[in-house]
Amino acid sequence: MSLFAEVIKGIYKENPVFRLVLGLCPTLALSTSMSNAIGMGMAATFVLVCSNAIISLLVLLFSKILSEEGQKSIDKIRIPVYIVIIACFVIIVEMVMSAYFPALSESLGIFIPLIVVNCIILGRAEGFANKNSVLPSIADGIGMGLGFTAALCSLAIVRELLGSGKMLGHAVLGAGYKPMLIMILPPGAFFLIGIYLGILNWLDLRKK
Template sequence: MKLSAVLTQGLWKENPTLRMMLGMCPVLAVSTSATNAIGMGVATLAVLVASNFTIALVKDAIPAQVRIPAYVLMIASLVTAVDMAMAAWFFELHQTLGLFIPLIVVNCIILGRAEGFAAKNTAFASIVDGLGMGLGFTLSITTLGCCRELLGNGSIFGIPLLGDAFKPMLLMVLPPGAFLMLGLLAATMRRVDMALEARARTVAEGRRQRALDLATGGAPIPMPPGFE
C-alpha cells in the first residue's frame, strides 16, 4: 500500500472514531468542550506515533507468545511520558482530563494499530499509519467537542459565538448528547460517502456511454434476432 493511502485511510475510510467506533470511552467522556477534545486527541496522536514506531523497530526481537504483554508495557511507558509532559506544561488541561490520560494505555486504537500494522510493517510506514490514525481520531473528537460545546454552551474554545439570546441545550454536555452527536456525525460521514459513490457511478456511466457512442458512430447497436 502506498504511504499516501496509509496516511489518508485513518482520516476517512478507516476513521477510528466515526467508522470503526473504537476508543469510545474517552471520545464520549471528554468531548464536552473543544479544548478537552483536542487535548485528548493530541495526547492519543503522540502515543500512537511513538508506539507504532517503537513496536515496528523491536517486533522481530519479541517472541510471539508474549508480544501482547510486551506491546502493552511499551505503550504504558509512552503514556506515562505523555502524562508527565502534560502535567508539566499543560497542568490545567491535565487536571481536567484526569484519569483519561492514563487510560490511553488500554485504548483499543493503540493496541489495534500495534498488532494490526506496526508488527507487520517498516518503522517509517508505521509512523505514517500512526499519524493518519491519530489525526483521524483528533479531528473526529475535536469536531464532536466543538459541536457539543457550541450547542451546550454557545461557545467554541471558550469564545462565545451565539450571543446572549441563545439558550444552551443542556443535553449536549451530558452523556446522551455525546451519543446523539456522535451518531449524527457518523451518519453525515456515511451520507457523504453515498453521494460520492453515486457521483462516481454517474461519471463512470457517462464515460462508458461516450465510449460506446464513439465505437458505434452514434448509431444504435443492432440487436440479434429475437431480442428486438
C-alpha cells in the same frame, strides 16, 4: 501503498472513530469542548506514533536476531510487551502534561492514564505495526492520530456550541442563549455520533 496514503487513510477512509468505531469511551467523555478534544487528540497521537514506531522496530529487531521458531515462540508475549510500551509513553505524556500544561492535564483528568487501554492504540499495534516496517507504521500512527483528533474536534465543535454557547472557550451565542445542557453530557455525544455515522454511511451508499 505510499507513506502519504497511509497518513490519509486514517483521516477519512479508515477513521478510527467513525469507520472502525474504536475508542468511543474517550470520544464520549472528551468531546465536550475544543480544548479537551485537541489536548486528548494530540496526547493519543503522540502515544500512537511512538508505540507504533517502537513496536515495528522491535519486530524488525527480532526478525534479525531470532530464528523463525524463536520468533514464533515470543509471539505469546506480544500483548504484554505492547502494553508495557504503550503504558510507558502514556506515563511520559502524563508527566510532561502535568509539569508544563497543568490546566489541560486537570481537565483531561483520568482519561490520560486511560490512553493505555485505548483500543485504537492497541488495535494499531496488533493490526498494523507488527506486520509493517517502521516508516509505514509511523505514517499509520500519524494518520490514525489525526483521524482521532479530527473526529473529536468535529464532535466537540457542535457540542461546545450547543451545550455551552461557546466556541474555543469564547462565548459566541450571546448571553440570551440558554445552553442545551444535554449536549455536553454523555447522551449528547451518543446523539451526535449516531447522526455522524448515519450521514457517513448514507454518503457511502450513495456513492455506490
